[in-house]
Amino acid sequence: MAERLVVIGGDAGGMTAATNARRMRNDLEIVAFERSTRVSYSACGIPYLVSGEVAEVDALVARTPREFREANRIDVRIEHEVVGIDLDRGQVEVHDQPHGRTFRIGFDHLLIGTGARPVRPDLPGIDDELVIGVQTLDDGVRLLAQAERSRCQRVVVVGGGYIGLEMAEAFVMWGAEVTLVDGGPHLMRTLDPDMAALVTKALERHSIEVRTGVTVTGFEPGAVHTADGRIPADLVVLGLGVTPNTELAEAAGIALGARGSIKVDRRQATSHERVWAAGDCAESFHLVSQRPVHVALGTVANRQGRVAGINIGGGYATFPGVVGTAITKVCSTEVARTGLTELEAARDGFRAIGTVIESTTRAGYVPDTAPITVKLVTEVGTGRLLGGQIVGGAGAAKRIDTLAMAVTAGITADELINVDLSYAPPFSPVWDPLATAARVAAAQVAATPAP
Amino acid sequence: MAERLVVIGGDAGGMTAATNARRMRNDLEIVAFERSTRVSYSACGIPYLVSGEVAEVDALVARTPREFREANRIDVRIEHEVVGIDLDRGQVEVHDQPHGRTFRIGFDHLLIGTGARPVRPDLPGIDDELVIGVQTLDDGVRLLAQAERSRCQRVVVVGGGYIGLEMAEAFVMWGAEVTLVDGGPHLMRTLDPDMAALVTKALERHSIEVRTGVTVTGFEPGAVHTADGRIPADLVVLGLGVTPNTELAEAAGIALGARGSIKVDRRQATSHERVWAAGDCAESFHLVSQRPVHVALGTVANRQGRVAGINIGGGYATFPGVVGTAITKVCSTEVARTGLTELEAARDGFRAIGTVIESTTRAGYVPDTAPITVKLVTEVGTGRLLGGQIVGGAGAAKRIDTLAMAVTAGITADELINVDLSYAPPFSPVWDPLATAARVAAAQVAATPAP
Numbered sequence: 001m002a003e004r005l006v007v008i009g010g011d012a013g014g015m016t017a018a019t020n021a022r023r024m025r026n027d028l029e030i031v032a033f034e035r036s037t038r039v040s041y042s043a044c045g046i047p048y049l050v051s052g053e054v055a056e057v058d059a060l061v062a063r064t065p066r067e068f069r070e071a072n073r074i075d076v077r078i079e080h081e082v083v084g085i086d087l088d089r090g091q092v093e094v095h096d097q098p099h100g101r102t103f104r105i106g107f108d109h110l111l112i113g114t115g116a117r118p119v120r121p122d123l124p125g126i127d128d129e130l131v132i133g134v135q136t137l138d139d140g141v142r143l144l145a146q147a148e149r150s151r152c153q154r155v156v157v158v159g160g161g162y163i164g165l166e167m168a169e170a171f172v173m174w175g176a177e178v179t180l181v182d183g184g185p186h187l188m189r190t191l192d193p194d195m196a197a198l199v200t201k202a203l204e205r206h207s208i209e210v211r212t213g214v215t216v217t218g219f220e221p222g223a224v225h226t227a228d229g230r231i232p233a234d235l236v237v238l239g240l241g242v243t244p245n246t247e248l249a250e251a252a253g254i255a256l257g258a259r260g261s262i263k264v265d266r267r268q269a270t271s272h273e274r275v276w277a278a279g280d281c282a283e284s285f286h287l288v289s290q291r292p293v294h295v296a297l298g299t300v301a302n303r304q305g306r307v308a309g310i311n312i313g314g315g316y317a318t319f320p321g322v323v324g325t326a327i328t329k330v331c332s333t334e335v336a337r338t339g340l341t342e343l344e345a346a347r348d349g350f351r352a353i354g355t356v357i358e359s360t361t362r363a364g365y366v367p368d369t370a371p372i373t374v375k376l377v378t379e380v381g382t383g384r385l386l387g388g389q390i391v392g393g394a395g396a397a398k399r400i401d402t403l404a405m406a407v408t409a410g411i412t413a414d415e416l417i418n419v420d421l422s423y424a425p426p427f428s429p430v431w432d433p434l435a436t437a438a439r440v441a442a443a444q445v446a447a448t449p450a451p
Numbered sequence: 452m453a454e455r456l457v458v459i460g461g462d463a464g465g466m467t468a469a470t471n472a473r474r475m476r477n478d479l480e481i482v483a484f485e486r487s488t489r490v491s492y493s494a495c496g497i498p499y500l501v502s503g504e505v506a507e508v509d510a511l512v513a514r515t516p517r518e519f520r521e522a523n524r525i526d527v528r529i530e531h532e533v534v535g536i537d538l539d540r541g542q543v544e545v546h547d548q549p550h551g552r553t554f555r556i557g558f559d560h561l562l563i564g565t566g567a568r569p570v571r572p573d574l575p576g577i578d579d580e581l582v583i584g585v586q587t588l589d590d591g592v593r594l595l596a597q598a599e600r601s602r603c604q605r606v607v608v609v610g611g612g613y614i615g616l617e618m619a620e621a622f623v624m625w626g627a628e629v630t631l632v633d634g635g636p637h638l639m640r641t642l643d644p645d646m647a648a649l650v651t652k653a654l655e656r657h658s659i660e661v662r663t664g665v666t667v668t669g670f671e672p673g674a675v676h677t678a679d680g681r682i683p684a685d686l687v688v689l690g691l692g693v694t695p696n697t698e699l700a701e702a703a704g705i706a707l708g709a710r711g712s713i714k715v716d717r718r719q720a721t722s723h724e725r726v727w728a729a730g731d732c733a734e735s736f737h738l739v740s741q742r743p744v745h746v747a748l749g750t751v752a753n754r755q756g757r758v759a760g761i762n763i764g765g766g767y768a769t770f771p772g773v774v775g776t777a778i779t780k781v782c783s784t785e786v787a788r789t790g791l792t793e794l795e796a797a798r799d800g801f802r803a804i805g806t807v808i809e810s811t812t813r814a815g816y817v818p819d820t821a822p823i824t825v826k827l828v829t830e831v832g833t834g835r836l837l838g839g840q841i842v843g844g845a846g847a848a849k850r851i852d853t854l855a856m857a858v859t860a861g862i863t864a865d866e867l868i869n870v871d872l873s874y875a876p877p878f879s880p881v882w883d884p885l886a887t888a889a890r891v892a893a894a895q896v897a898a899t900p901a902p
Contacts, residue, residue: 012881045816045876059816162875287871298881299874306868306890320869327873336873365496365510398846401853401872401883408870409860417757418771419859420738421852422778422787423750424613425496430463430749432852439757 002029005312006092006107008082008248010034011041012298013279014113015068015076016305017268017312021109022072024313030074031105033094035081038137039065044298046140047166050147051173057141085110085252087272109274109312112249112262113305116242116280116296125219133238134163146235152176156224156233158216160187162328164239165199168208169330171237179209179231181224186212190326191389192341194356195375198391202333242296244281257283259294266318268308276312278304285321288339288386288407289348295322324387325404327397332370334397339387339407342377351380353448355413355441359433361395363425372396374437376403376413381450383412383442388434395427402434413441453480456763457543457558458525459533459699461485462492463749464730465564466519466527467756468719468763472560473523475764481525482556484545486532489588490516495749497591498614501598502621508592536561536703538723560725560763563700563713564756567693567731567747576670584689585614597686603627607675607684609667611638615690616650616781619659622688623782630660630682632675637663641777642840643792645807646826649842653784693747695732708734710745717769719759727763729755736772739790739837739858740799746773775838776855778848783821785848790838790858793828802831804899806864806892810884812846814876823847825888827854827864832901834863834893839885846878853885864892 005021007014010032018030032039038061045060054060065076077094083102084093091104118133120126130150132143146152155171157164160182171178180187180203187203187210188196200210215227224231244261255271257263262270262277266285270277279301286293303319310317327336345352355376362369370393377387388403390396406416416438423430431439456472458465461483469481483490489512496511505511516527528545534553535544542555569584571577581601583594597603606622608615611633622629631638631654638654638661639647651661666678675682695712706722708714713721713728717736721728730752737744754770761768778787796803806827813820821844828838839854841847857867867889874881882890 042814042816042876042881044874044881045814048817048876053818054816166875297874299872302881303869320866321871323871325871325873327875327878329875329877338871338873363493363496365493365505366499367504395846395849398849398873398878399852401850401885402856404871404873405853405856405860405862409856409862411856411860415771418754420772420774420776420789420855421750422776422789422849422855423495423748424617424778424780425493425499426780427778427849430493430495430753434852 002027003108004029004031004106005109005111006105007032007111007113008092009113009115009279010039010076010078011113011115011279012301013115013282013305014111015040016302017111017113017276017278017309018074019072020306020309021313022074024310024315028313032074032076033080033082034076034078035097036136036138037078039063039068039076039078041137042298043135043137046134046137047170049140050144050167051170057137060137082248085248087252087275109276111308111312112270112275112277112281113279114245114248114281116244118238118242119240120238121240123216123218128219128221130221130234131219131236131238134167135242143237147174150234152235154232155235155237156181156231157237157239158224159239159241160212161190161239161241162326165328165330167237167239168203172206172208172331179211181214181216181226181231182212183215184212188335190337190341192343192354192375195373195389195391198373199333199335202391203330206331242280244294244296246281249277249281258292261294266320267311268304268319269311276308278308287321287323289344291348293322295324297326323404323407325400327400329397332393333391334393335391336397336400337387337389338400338404339385340377341387341389345377345386350386351451352386353378353380353441353444355437355444357433357437357440359436360429361393362427363429366425368394370394370396372433374433376437376441378413378441378445380445380448383414383445384410385413385416399434413438413445417442453478454559455480455482455557456560456562457556458483458562458564459543460564460566460730461490461527461529462564462566462730463752464566464733464756465562466491467753468562468564468727468729468760469525470523471757471760472764473525475761475766479764483525483527484531484533485527485529487587487589488529490514490519490527490529492588493749494586494588497585497588498617498621500591501595501618502624508588511588533699536699538703538726560727562759562763563721563726563728563732564730565696565699565732567695569689569693570691571689572691574667574669579670579672581672581685582670582687582689585618586693594688598625601685603686605683606686606688607632607682608688608690609675610690610692611663612641612690612692613777613779616779618688618690619654620781623657623659630662632665632667632677632682633663634666635663639786641792642788643794643805643826646824646840646842649824650784650786653842654781657782693731695745695747697732700728700732709743712745717771718762719755719770720762727759729759738772738774740795742799744773746775748777774855774858776851778851780848783844784842785844786842787848787851788838788840789851789855790836791828792838792840796828796837801837802902803837804829804831804892804895806888806895808884808888808891810887811880812844813878814880817876819845821845821847823884825884827888827892829864829892829896831896831899834865834896835861836864836867850885864889864896868893
C-alpha cells in the first residue's frame, strides 16, 4: 500500500512541501487540508489588491486545488480543518466544514503548515466589522468591500511595520486621509531609529500622518480611542504582526521554539519522527546572531517547504537559515534591511559600528536619479559585515540582496569596497552606494581599536 | 624638501590616486598633467549627453582643476601632455600646449593613468569628420554638435558592444533610423550567444536594425561601405572597444601585461619602484579565471586609483581583482553579466553547465512587471557559480551585483537557493529570479556526474 503524506495548511509552506515531495516520490499519496476556501495564494499581494493595483483577487492565487490535483496528483481539500493530531496512532482528525462532519485519516508523513495569524489585541470594539486585520485573502476581500462601502475618507492603520506601511500606501492611493498609529518610540522597529526616522519623514511627505508612542485603547464605529485622545476613522486596519498558529502542534506534544513557533532541525523535522513543519508556523535559524528566530515571510515559507518536501520524499536537503532580509515600499520610498541592525548587534553581544552614507541611486547627472541612504553595521576588530539598511527612491532597496549575500558569505567592509559591482550611469554612481558605505565603514573599523 | 607625486592623466585612475595619496600624506607635493582640457569626468555619461538626457556637458565633470587645487592642494595642469618618462633621472618630460614649450619635472612617485583610446581601424574615410569615436568628453561634444548639424536621420553605429548599444539608444531618442553593424557572429560578445540573441531581439523591437557578420570596408560622406554593400549614413559612431595607452610606459621600459596594458601587482605597483599605474591603462586580475586581464571600466579605474593612492601615501591596500561585471541598457531593455560566460568557462578549462530560466522582475500580478531571463554558469562537480548573465526589463540588470558577490565569495548554486534574498510583490516574485535559476542549476549539477 502507498505511503501517505498529510499536509495541514494549503499555503506556501504546505503546498511547496507537497509538490516537492511529489517530485521526489511518484508513489506517495498526498492529501492537503485547508480550512479556508483558497490555497497557494500570495498574502503579500493583499495591499496591492486593496490599492487597486491588482484588479482581481484570483490574480493572487498561484494555483487552484484543481490544478494541484491535475498537475501534481495532490488531493487538496478546502474548507477542511484539521482539529487534532494523534501522534500515537499516526492520524489527524479533520472537520469537513461543508458537510458538518469530522473524520480521521492516517499518515505516514505529516507536514504542519498551519501558518500564522495577525495579532488582535483584546481591546473594546476590536470585533467591530470596520476593524480589519490582513492575513488571508478573505480578509483582503473583506477589507476591499468595506473600503468601497465606507468610501474610507479617513483610515487609521494601527502598527507601523511592513504591513502597516503597505496598507497606508494602499489607502493613500484611494485618496484617503491616512493616520499611522504605533505604540512604540518609532515606526519600523526592524530598522535602527536613525533609518526609521527617514521612513517617517517619507510617509509625512506622502501626506500620511504618523503618530508614534500612542497606545490604542479601543475602537468604536467612526473612531479609534487612544491614550492621547480620539482619532476619527471610517476604517481601521490592523498591522500588528503575527503569531504562529501552533496550538494543534502543541496539543499533540510537538516541541515549540522561538516565540512559540514549531521547533525544527535543519531538515525541517520536528521533535517527532515523520512530522515536519514549514512556513509561518515553523522556527528559523538566524545565521548572524546564531539564534533560533521566528520569521513569517513567504520567501522563508517557500524555502522551508521545498526542503521539507525533498526530505519527506526521501531526498536530502537542509535550510541553513535566514539573515533577516526584508523589503517594502511606501509610495516612492523604498525600504530594506538585512542582517542585524546596530541595536540588534548590541543586544546579541557584538561590538559593532554603524555607518550611514548618503548617495544617489543612479549617476548624479542622470534624470530620475534619487537619494539613497545606506547604513552598514560592521563588527569592531574583524570588520565583518553584520547587517545593512537602505532607505531611498526607485532602485534603492533591491540592493539589499547584495548585502544579504555579503552578510551570508561573512565578508568584511574592506572586502566589499573592491567587489566588482556593476556600474553604468542609469544604474548607479561609479562607486555604488554600497561600495561608498563600505569605504566609510572600513575606515571607521580601522580607526576603532578592538577593546 | 617635500616629496613629489607626478600623475600622468587627469581622469578616474589618476585623480583618484592623487586624492587618496593626499588623504594619506599631507606633506606630499602633487602635480597632475592632463593633455585635454578637462579632468575627472564621466566618459560613461557621454551617451546620455548625446541623447539629451543630460543637458549640460559640465554635468559630467565631477571636479574641476580649480576644485582639486583648492580642496586637495593638487596642482592640476590641463593641456599639458607628458611626452616622455625618464626613469633613471626620475623625471617626466611635459609639453605645455598653450605655450608651445617642453619642460622636465622630477618625481619621487609616478602614477601612470594614461587611460585607453578607442579602436579606429585603418579604413578608407576613417578620418571623415562624420565618423566619430567616443572616448573623451571632447568627442562627446563633437558628436553632439555633428548630430545637431546633420540632423542625423540615418545613423550607423559600428560595433555591438556596450558603447555601441548605448549610442544606438541615444540616436533612437533623436528619432534617427539607427543601424548597428557588427563584424562578429553576434552582438555583445561578452555574453553567450543565447543571451546576446535576446538583446538583438530587443534592439529590433526598439526599431534598431541589427546587421551582424558584416565587415565594414570604408566610409564616405553619406555612407558606410561594407562587404555586403553600402549603408546610407548621415553620421557614423564607432564603438569598437579600446586599447590601453601605454606607449609612454613601454618606451620607458616598464613591463606590459594583458593586451598591452601596464603590468601591475596587487598594490598597483609596476615593474619599476615608485612607479604605479591605475585605470584603463593598467592590468587587472580575473578572480574566476585566475588570469591577468585588461578591463577598461570606470569602476575598476576608481578602485585601482584608490589602492595606488593609499600605497603611494605610505599606507597599505590591495586590489584583489575583478569578476568581469558589466551592465548596460538600451531603451527599456537591461543587460548585465558577471563572472565567466559558458564560452569563457570552457575556454578557461572549466567543465561548466549553462542554465537559463525565465521569470518576471516583480510578482507576476503587479503592474509594470517585466520579463527577465537569467543564465547561470555553474561548475560541474562542485556546483560553484562561475558567472551569470541577465537580460530583462526595468529592475532586471542590477541584480547582477548579487551574482557578482556570489561569484566573488565562491558559493554554489545549491547555496544560492537558500540565500535570504528580499521579496515583496513590487520587487520580485517570491522566488527571486536568481533563486529560481539557482534551483534549476543545482538540479542540473546534481544530475551531471563529474567526468
